[in-house]
Amino acid sequence: MAPILRAYKAGDAPVLDRLAVAAFSQYGALFSDWPAMARALACHAALAAKAEIIVAEHDGEVAGSVGYCGPGRPKAAYFDEAWPIIRMLVVAPAARGLGLGRLLSEACLDAARRDGAPLIALHTSPIMTVALPMYLRMGFAWLKDVQPIHGVPYAVYTKQLDS
Template identity: 75%
Template sequence: MDGTVALRAFRADDEGQVDRLAVAAFQQYSGLFSDWPAMAAGLACSAELATKAEIIIAETGGRIAGSVGYCGPDRPKAVYFDQAWPIIRMLVVDPAMRGKGLGRLLSEACMVKARRDRSTVIALHTSPIMTVALPMYQRMGFEWLRDVPPIHGVPYAVYLKQLA
């Protein structure tokens, strides 16, 4: 990081940008989902995550370059997660801003929040189609825990990291 990226909390006026960013970030996988229009429609509502999670924004040059949801312990989450675990949700980075460490920065911000919440673990779910994100998570210490139901034909699994 060159220091020009700032992390901040989601604001209501970020909604449109976050929704568009999520669709743009997943666009490269559109041919892999069996129902891309349905997947894209869901992604276009990503800012709704703010109703059950803290959304962290990575901003540079006055524009949103990435975002992630941190869903704390005992907040509602998918049934394949232990409800007591904090989880990382919907990490997305602007395709034009990839390769600058934003994904790692946003993931680490979630780990800081998990430690704040006195959690000893943090979880996420991702897919092998995420050929950059999955290896990044593994380098950060996330380990495969179990497969979960596919999303529009794409395999997903839960990964868990022990926090020191």
């Protein structure tokens, strides 16, 4: 069965919080304070207060999600507030390889185009050895390095959008 994208529902919160921790757990040893990072990830669904959450289902199960934070919404200081951004793309370990990351990212690009944005941004890390190459293949380009998160380097990437 093909994956389905849908809007976030309040009942998704516990599943998405667990999913975010599971999706990042493979990197746990790379963070200087994995317990603090895991606590932050376990509040993933709180992103719904700031962003549109898009949920991916596969075989009737929640298998991934991403936040789309539109132009003019509050963002971290290293982003221009006018830019839409992709936040917290997560895919369940068991659902990797199905193209969900790309599908969720494309949904954010569509939302940015809907909002008339000339570009979209995100921040990610070189430890994300699947996500970062995917973003680069999609046309994102490095803009600047930003403050590490619990010892892990991160950078901002942007992509110009066609109309």
